[in-house]
Amino acid sequence: MEDWTQAERIMVALDYPNKQQAERLLQQLEGIPCYMKVGMELFYAEGPSFVAELKKQGYRVFLDLKMHDIPNTVKGGAASITRMGVDMFNVHAAGGSAMMEAAMEGVAQASAGSNERPTVIAVTQLTSTSQHMLNGEIGIAGTVQDTVVRYAKLASQAGLQGVVASPVEVAAIKEACSASFVTVTPGIRPAGAAIGDQSRVMTPKEARAAGTDYMVIGRPITAAEHPRQAIEQIVKELSE
Numbered sequence: 001m002e003d004w005t006q007a008e009r010i011m012v013a014l015d016y017p018n019k020q021q022a023e024r025l026l027q028q029l030e031g032i033p034c035y036m037k038v039g040m041e042l043f044y045a046e047g048p049s050f051v052a053e054l055k056k057q058g059y060r061v062f063l064d065l066k067m068h069d070i071p072n073t074v075k076g077g078a079a080s081i082t083r084m085g086v087d088m089f090n091v092h093a094a095g096g097s098a099m100m101e102a103a104m105e106g107v108a109q110a111s112a113g114s115n116e117r118p119t120v121i122a123v124t125q126l127t128s129t130s131q132h133m134l135n136g137e138i139g140i141a142g143t144v145q146d147t148v149v150r151y152a153k154l155a156s157q158a159g160l161q162g163v164v165a166s167p168v169e170v171a172a173i174k175e176a177c178s179a180s181f182v183t184v185t186p187g188i189r190p191a192g193a194a195i196g197d198q199s200r201v202m203t204p205k206e207a208r209a210a211g212t213d214y215m216v217i218g219r220p221i222t223a224a225e226h227p228r229q230a231i232e233q234i235v236k237e238l239s240e
């Protein structure tokens, strides 16, 4: 495999209980220019030092902790995350405008005097949420797409640079916010892959055609017998 350009839009979800398992995957994916996503499982086990290790190895890092708390607490959390030197992190749009604005204040405070600032994005509706769950169980009326677009607009107005959503909603988000508003999309499943707990899914090719900026891919790579071959296959399809 020679041309890894398309790997730059892939964020590999390092959902592991410890750094030894994550490091094993990093060895297998050596030289591939993908983003690495660190979520709750790995971060709560290994903390900032593992993030520092990824940065030292030259990876772009998305810290996926989905903050959702009162504005003052999120401001402090955002400042601490900014000091870690990650490239991207997220908060829940459901926390509202004041909370998202507080996150941006935390970033500004912690990065004062520096040119480097993380991209801050908001989670809209989790990609595991179906239309039935949203209306019947959670009790929010309307379509999933309506609520996703509403949250995206709120995030954009609060000064955030993008959102996490399903690739299914990307076109509507770009239309409502702007073409440059960043879309980070989990719910990516290559043809024939197990869907698992995801609800709103697309294949990598479909997601690219829909205009997604970054595809978050976990188990289709990490649970594959040969992770390097799995990502290689995805990149090949995206390069066609």
Ligand SMILES: O=c1ccn([C@@H]2O[C@H](COP(=O)(O)O)[C@@H](O)[C@H]2O)c(=O)[nH]1
Pocket: 013, 015, 039, 123, 125, 126, 127, 128, 164, 165, 186, 187, 188, 198, 216, 217, 218, 219, 220
């Ligand atoms: O709405 C969301 C927000 C975050 N995620 C995260 O993305 C990955 C997806 O992993 P897969 O194994 O490819 O399903 C995982 O880390 C989630 O925490 C999401 O799926 N949906």
